[in-house]
Amino acid sequence: MESPRHPAREWSIQEIVRSTGVTSRTLRHYQQVGLLTPSRTGHGGQRFYDGAALLRLQRILVLRELGLGLPEIGRVLDEQVETVSALRAHAAQLEREQERLSRIVASVQSTIRILETGGELMTDTMFDGFDHTQHREEVEERWGEQAYADSDRWWRSLSDTEKEGFREEVDALVAGFADTSARELPAEHEEVQALTARLYTWISAGWGGKRPGAEAFVGIGDMYVADPRFGATFTVDGRPFAEHVRDAMTVYALEHLE
Numbered sequence: 001m002e003s004p005r006h007p008a009r010e011w012s013i014q015e016i017v018r019s020t021g022v023t024s025r026t027l028r029h030y031q032q033v034g035l036l037t038p039s040r041t042g043h044g045g046q047r048f049y050d051g052a053a054l055l056r057l058q059r060i061l062v063l064r065e066l067g068l069g070l071p072e073i074g075r076v077l078d079e080q081v082e083t084v085s086a087l088r089a090h091a092a093q094l095e096r097e098q099e100r101l102s103r104i105v106a107s108v109q110s111t112i113r114i115l116e117t118g119g120e121l122m123t124d125t126m127f128d129g130f131d132h133t134q135h136r137e138e139v140e141e142r143w144g145e146q147a148y149a150d151s152d153r154w155w156r157s158l159s160d161t162e163k164e165g166f167r168e169e170v171d172a173l174v175a176g177f178a179d180t181s182a183r184e185l186p187a188e189h190e191e192v193q194a195l196t197a198r199l200y201t202w203i204s205a206g207w208g209g210k211r212p213g214a215e216a217f218v219g220i221g222d223m224y225v226a227d228p229r230f231g232a233t234f235t236v237d238g239r240p241f242a243e244h245v246r247d248a249m250t251v252y253a254l255e256h257l258e
Contacts, residue, residue, distance in 0.1 A: 010048040026168055055083055062090045069233045070171050169202050181241035187248040196252040214257035221249035
């Protein structure tokens with residue numbers, strides 16, 4: 001029950017968009033996948049969000065910043081954890097990330113000073129804080145250092161809005177493949193292949209605009225199946241469908257790519 005000092009309040013979707021920078025399209029998608037439900041829908045379909053919805057949206061955005069995909073976020077939110085305790089855990093993760101980024105800034109500033117004074121470069125300080133993830137290593141091993149460099153340069157060139165649009169597209173693709181898999185549509189089905197064409201465009205963008213050939217595209221599909229991190233992305237309600245995506249990519253590659 002709301003206390004007299006803290007009366008119940010709701011925010012319109014327009015207020016949420018202005019305050020957070022999250023687009024109305026993203027909020028609708030969060031509702032469609034069951035992550036964030038409006039507290040009520042008013043006249044003309046106007047959606048309103050109460051304090052509990054705002055807290056949930058903040059957690060969603062924090063978890064996105066920490067690199068989680070929507071299926072993983074859903075699993076985290078479904079855990080029966082008291083809100084303040086959950087936010088404390090998120091804050092601790094963000095503080096660790098902030099500390100890591102501060103170390104990167106310090107390492108770059110140290111390199112600048114060394115270059116300006118003619119000192120000796122030291123690997124102990126030059127690379128402090130950098131997160132050399134397995135994804136980078138895998139990309140460089142499979143497709144070369146240039147492939148990773150092009151992708152990284154492209155991502156850093158995007159505005160926040162463009163990055164959000166890129167994330168929205170992959171979320172929509174995951175939802176689409178989850179649906180076609182649940183309906184047991186074959187890989188060569190027109191609807192599945194339309195999704196795969198969008199996936200190819202999305203991957204090409206992530207490669208800095210370079211279009212992967214048939215072998216590379218099939219290789220990415222194989223990685224979706226072999227790597228449990230991608231497997232988690234292509235799992236909804238405990239039902240995996242990475243193989244469905246891989247098979248669709250294989251069909252697309254054979255029919256459209258060289």
